[in-house]
Each structure stands twice: as structure tokens, then as C-alpha cells.
Amino acid sequence: MQSSTSCPGREQRIGAAFPTLLLLACIVLCVGCNGQTGSKAAAPPPPPEVLIVEVVQQDVPIYFEWIGTTEGYVNAQIRPRVQGSLHSREYKEGSLIKAGQLMFTIDPSEYQAALNQALGDLGRAEANLGKTQLDVARYTPLAKEGAISQQELDNAIQAHQANKASVEAARAAVERAKLNLSWTKVTAPITGIAGIAVAQIGDLVTPSALLTTLSQVDPIKVYYPISEQEYLHFAQRIREIEAGRGGERPPLELTLANGSLYPERGTFSLADRQVDSRTGTITVQGLFANPDNLLRPGQYAKIRVAAETRTGAILVPQQAVEQLQGSTQIAVVEDGNKINIRAVKMGEQVGHMWIVTQGLSPGERVVVAGLRKVKTGMVVNPKPFVAQPQTTQPPPAQAITGAPKGS
The missing domain is CATH 2.40.420.20 (conserved putative lor/sdh protein from methanococcus maripaludis s2 fold)
Incomplete structure (x- = not known):
């Protein structure tokens, strides 16, 4: 009786524990699966490419290689030689100007009047000279005959000499007036590129006033500083070349600001007279042909030369x-x-x-x-x-x- 009454309790306990056992079994199974997955993920990665x-x-x-700037072979400052009102500008700014070409004119009326006056003074002086010349020619035989005193002849000769000097002075005044009149036309002293005009039409200009600048750019100079060591290297190399032991002078190459190589090759021209003690560099000048006027003064230039x-x-x-x-x-x-x-x-x-x-x-x-x-x-x-x-x-x-x- 006792044993039969205890069986239902055990069955109830076993039934209550069954879900727990099932859960533990699932956990063990999952852990096993995860362990297999982890071992696969731990496989070594492929070598990096x-x-x-x-x-x-x-x-x-x-x-x-050095950095330099371009400069005109000749830079002419155009200034008037006479004072006056600027009458006209006869050139196109930035264009190529030929030597002797008219660039500016200054009002010539004042200088034309001065020339006319000088010509009048010359005419008067020449007339006086002619009169005294006749006086001397007339008084000379009279003085020999005693018709007039020697003093009168001497006075006539003296007046003639004075009038000769007056004529020379008047002629010089005419030449000066002609020069002043010609200087009212300002012409180009060299062939080059003309800059922007500084003076404007109607300005009162004087001989100290800058009108514009004219630059000869073919060939064009490039100035660039090199170190003292580089200078000594190239000075020695040039001596060897001149002595016939080093081949030819290496050409200079120029790179423009946009990175393009300038087609013309340059030549070394000169080195400055002294080394700059503050920087330890010496300024060197190179020359480049510039037939198309591509290079202009003041441009950035990168210079290089083969050293070895x-x-x-x-x-x-x-x-x-x-x-x-x-x-x-x-x-x-x-x-x-x-x-x-x-x-x-x-x-x-x-x-x-x-x-x-x-x-x-x-x-x-x-x-x-x-x-x-x-x-x-x-x-x-x-x-x-x-x-x-x-x-x-x-x-x-x-x-x-x-x-x-x-x-």
C-alpha cells in the first residue's frame, strides 16, 4: 500500500525535471556548434596584396637647379627732354616698338615760336654783319689815303668782328631751338616691348617725368643666385672647357611658371663681382634667345644645368x-x-x-x-x-x- 502510493510522486518529479534536462542538452549542442564555427573563423587570413x-x-x-627672374637685355626709361603739355601717344601699349618709332608728342607751339624768334635774330645778326663788312671794305682804302683816321677803320673792323660773333651765337640759338622743337616728338631709342604709359594726354611733363619703359627682350637676361660651392664647381669646369679638357659648356634649360620647358637653350653670360656675405650666394646671369617675345621682364624662371x-x-x-x-x-x-x-x-x-x-x-x-x-x-x-x-x-x-x- 505504501509503495503504490509513492509512485505518483516520483513520476511527477521526473516529469518536472524533463524540461530542464532538455534545455541543458540544447545548450550543450549549441556550444558544440559554436566551437566548430569559431575554429573555422580563426583560419589564417590570406597574405596582403x-x-x-x-x-x-x-x-x-x-x-x-635654381630659381630666377627674367630681365630685359636693355631697359630704356622713356622721358621727355623738354617741358610741355603731352599732346598725344602714338604707340600701342605692350606692342613691339622699332628704334626711332614715334611714341609721344608734346605741344610744339611754344618751341616753334622760339625757333621763329631765333631765326629772326639770326637774320638781324647776318644783316649787321653784312653792313660792317661793307664798312670795312669802304674804310680800308680811305684810311690808306688819309681821308679818314685809322681809329675809324679800327672801329669798323671791331664792329665787324663783333657781328661775326653775334651771327655765330644766333646760329647756335637756331640749332638749339630746332633741337627743342624736335624733342617734342619722343621716339624709341631701342627696339623693344613698350610698357603701359605712365603719363596721360594733357599732363604737363618735365624732363624728369617718366613716360613709359621700353625693354629689349631678344635676347633676354635671367638672373639667379647660386651657392658659393656651386659657383666654384662651375668656375673650375669652365676653366677646364676653355683649356680644351672638358668638352662644351652645358646649356641652360628654363622651365616656365606653368611647368612647360622653354624651347630655347640658354648660355651662361656672367657672374656678379662679389658673393653676398649674408646669403653665401652669387648672382649669375644667363642669356636666352626670345624670338617670339614669349619671355617678358619680371617672369618667374626655373633654371637648371647638367652638372655631371x-x-x-x-x-x-x-x-x-x-x-x-x-x-x-x-x-x-x-x-x-x-x-x-x-x-x-x-x-x-x-x-x-x-x-x-x-x-x-x-x-x-x-x-x-x-x-x-x-x-x-x-x-x-x-x-x-x-x-x-x-x-x-x-x-x-x-x-x-x-x-x-x-x-
């Missing part, structure tokens, strides 16, 4: 070089596609490339894209770098700027 290029070796010219040729230079793209804590580094892809971050020493910049003087060999592979995600010992997936075609030619004068800091 990087772009590479091969290190090249070739002969490259090394350039010196670097034989067998090791070259890498700029984007392969990284500056880090005062060191210049390059990521090299070695055997097994493993990365080796090397410290290298750099030379000059040549276009979009750097010269490497130590740390690389020709044919090695260097990373040019993806530098930030690699480190020494890392395995990578190298892909060849294909340069995009350039729509415009890079400025030639950017060929050399010097080694990077910290190399």
Missing part, C-alpha cells in the same frame, strides 16, 4: 621611399615573398625617381603601394605596379632637388 617594381640601374644626368652624369645609378620610385624617425626605409620583397624593411642611403631626385646610393641592388623588388600594412618577416602577395599614363609631361626642371633629409 602589395604593388611592387623592380629596381633599375642606368646612367642619369645630375642637374643643378651618374653612371650606373640605382633608381627607385618616389613612392617606394619612406621617412621614419630620421631614417630612410624601403620595403624589399625577398625570397618566399617575405618583406624586409631596409634602411637605405639616398642620393638625388631624378624626375619621379630617387637615386639609392647604398642598400639596394639592381633587379630587387620593392613595394610601392601598401607600405603601411607590411613589416619585416611578413609574407605578402606581390603584384606588378603599372604606372598610369600621364596626360601632361612632368616639369623637366623637377629632375633634381637633392637627397631627402635623414638619408
